[in-house]
Amino acid sequence: MLTKKQLFTRGMLDISPHMLSVIPFGIICGAIGVELGFHPYLVYAMSFIIFGGASQIVFLQLLSGGASSLVAVASVGIINSRHLLYGAVLSEYLEKLSFIKKLLISYVVVDQGFAESNKFFKKNRSEEFLHYHLIGTGCTMWVCWQIATLSGIVLGSFVPEELGLKFAIPLTFIAIVVQDLKKLDHVIVMITCGLSSLLFFDAPFKSYIIISPIIALFVAALLLRLKK
Amino acid sequence: MTLTAIIFAGILTYFTRMTMIALISRDMLGDKIKAVLEYVPSAVFPAIIFPGIFINDFGTFIEMNDPKIFGALVAVIVGYFSKNIIATISAGLVSYWFLIFVVFS
Numbered sequence: 636m637l638t639k640k641q642l643f644t645r646g647m648l649d650i651s652p653h654m655l656s657v658i659p660f661g662i663i664c665g666a667i668g669v670e671l672g673f674h675p676y677l678v679y680a681m682s683f684i685i686f687g688g689a690s691q692i693v694f695l696q697l698l699s700g701g702a703s704s705l706v707a708v709a710s711v712g713i714i715n716s717r718h719l720l721y722g723a724v725l726s727e728y729l730e731k732l733s734f735i736k737k738l739l740i741s742y743v744v745v746d747q748g749f750a751e752s753n754k755f756f757k758k759n760r761s762e763e764f765l766h767y768h769l770i771g772t773g774c775t776m777w778v779c780w781q782i783a784t785l786s787g788i789v790l791g792s793f794v795p796e797e798l799g800l801k802f803a804i805p806l807t808f809i810a811i812v813v814q815d816l817k818k819l820d821h822v823i824v825m826i827t828c829g830l831s832s833l834l835f836f837d838a839p840f841k842s843y844i845i846i847s848p849i850i851a852l853f854v855a856a857l858l859l860r861l862k863k
Numbered sequence: 864m865t866l867t868a869i870i871f872a873g874i875l876t877y878f879t880r881m882t883m884i885a886l887i888s889r890d891m892l893g894d895k896i897k898a899v900l901e902y903v904p905s906a907v908f909p910a911i912i913f914p915g916i917f918i919n920d921f922g923t924f925i926e927m928n929d930p931k932i933f934g935a936l937v938a939v940i941v942g943y944f945s946k947n948i949i950a951t952i953s954a955g956l957v958s959y960w961f962l963i964f965v966v967f968s
Contacts, residue, residue: 681873684872687876722879722881726883805916808909809951827906836918
């Protein structure tokens with residue numbers, strides 16, 4: 636049985652390799668916000684209040700492009716609606732927590748943290764304080780995101796644009812799913828999602844990001860039926 | 864004005880994170896749904912990966928000889944065999960840089 640501290644540290648260690656892509660991306664996000672002409676305090680407030688990677692850039696780009704606040708807010712909501720799926724998966728492991736703890740822990744659920752904690756949870760179901768792993772991944776992400784976006788806001792885009800570091804984001808997610816390429820059913824689900832995301836890329840409010848997972852999950856349900 | 868919008872966007876985002884964790888009890892989800900939820904990572908992350916590779920900053924498709932396709936393939940191969948996140952990201956970035964700075968320059 637691992638202690639709370641050991642689980643927290645394990646979570647920190649499990650997510651830290653992803654900081655290789657998260658930190659440059661955070662710097663870029665902060666810098667873009669200021670370049671688009673928004674007040675530095677507002678750009679930073681987003682990292683704290685929304686805490687949602689790409690959705691922050693989309694929000695500012697929409698506003699600076701003349702979209703209404705309603706459209707910008709709706710887009711953030713739709714982009715981040717994928718967290719509903721993460722929550723549904725995590726709820727099994729967080730069931731025993733008090734309502735207040737559930738409310739608090741929810742704030743730090745992010746893509747990479749969900750991915751790494753979910754992998755850990757599946758292998759260590761019997762641990763009593765499992766949620767400390769999720770707190771570890773989430774808090775590491777939170778601290779790095781705040782520092783990275785803040786650096787981008789204060790120092791500007793000191794990461795040379797020619798390096799194309801935004802490309803590190805798809806790479807970080809490739810690292811997350813690549814081992815599932817061993818399973819044919821997962822490969823089919825991934826290809827379905829990927830192709831749908833390209834097909835629906837121009838759908839309003841960036842909704843491809845939730846439409847394609849829903850299509851892919853339908854395909855997963857069909858595959859499960861065929862397996863039987 | 865913008866701050867109000869940010870606060871609303873933040874509340875909405877928080878609800879997407881909190882709803883399923885705090886308001887739904889696991890018993891409300893049947894075994895079939897639980898089995899489908901096993902596929903969530905494979906069903907969600909390609910929607911971030913594919914556009915990140917195949918669609919450029921202007922929202923249009925890249926050419927088939929774009930260095931990002933090569934970089935992504937290298938990352939998949941290195942990631943598959945190394946099982947290492949840092950190796951996967953670095954391999955993808957370095958091969959991408961090799962093409963844009965050495966080969967295509």
